[in-house]
Amino acid sequence: MVSYPTSVWDGDSANRDSDSGNKQAPDYRDYVRMIAEVAAAQTQIDSNAAGVDSNTIHTVGSVTSKTGLSVVEKGSGAIHKTIITMASMSTVTTVGTTVGTDGAWGAQQLYTFPAGYIQILGAHILTPVGLMISGLQDGTGWKTAGDFGMGVGTVAAAQSTEFGLSTTEENIIAEIACALSSYISDAAEASQLTTVTAFDGTSSAKELHWNYRALAELDYGTVDDTLVVSGTFGIVWTMLGDD
Secondary structure (H helix, E strand, O other), rough: OOOOOOOOOOOEOOOOOOHOOOOOOOHHHHHHHHHHHHHHHHHHHHHHHEEEEEHHHHHHOEEEEOEEEEEEEOOOOOOOEEEEEEEEEEEEEEEOOOHHHHHHHHEEEEOOOOOOOEEEEEEEEEOOOOEEEOOOOOOEEOOOEEEEEEEEEEOOOOOOOOOOOHEEEOEEEEEEEEEEEEEEEEOOEEEEEOEEEEEEEEEOOOEEEEEEEEOOHHEEOOOOEEEEEEEEEEEEEEEOOOO
16 A cells, blocks of 8 residues: 555565565566555645645644635644635724724634644735725724724734734734725735744634724724725744643
8 A cells, every 4th residue: 555655665566575686677566556656646745735734634723714714724744834815804893982092993813723832933914905995984984094003913902092903912913004095995015924923822722813903083983884804814833732
């Protein structure tokens, strides 16, 4: 039986034993074994191209069930690349308790890592121009030229007396200042994490949240709204182990 990559073919077939040093000409049994070895290698390569190596499935996380949110997992036994796609994903924007001091905010959980020590090697986010869109578009929620900060963190944004994001709301992708023009984002927004960062998720699995908050009082009105976003978020990480 051919197995890849847990064994490396040593040339043996039903016609020969490589340990005996025989030199007879190959027959059909040798060709059958060579074809099987090539097929096994191609099958494994195709599997890696499509997603995760089969013996690493137990260490990947899970994407949140949400319309417009999907994930592709790639990687080997040690290193994972998780690519999250947001396709017209709608998020609720909640007006702050005190409009003058509490920025309107929104949050969407994207992903949950497996429980254990997670080390993030890098991350990148991109939302193309014109693909963050206010829902109401009447000025009662987001203003026509409203500004907000967005980022990715291990904790969801929530009601807070502040404008913009802070601390664990943006500890994966630091806050990016975004601007609306006629209720639509006026530029492609991108940022990256290049510093290796470790998290202890042994007692509670770590999560990834896409967060945003208005940057000033004048950026938002007095009622709840929505923000529809399209873009990609990629993260390269490794699972170090669990207690």
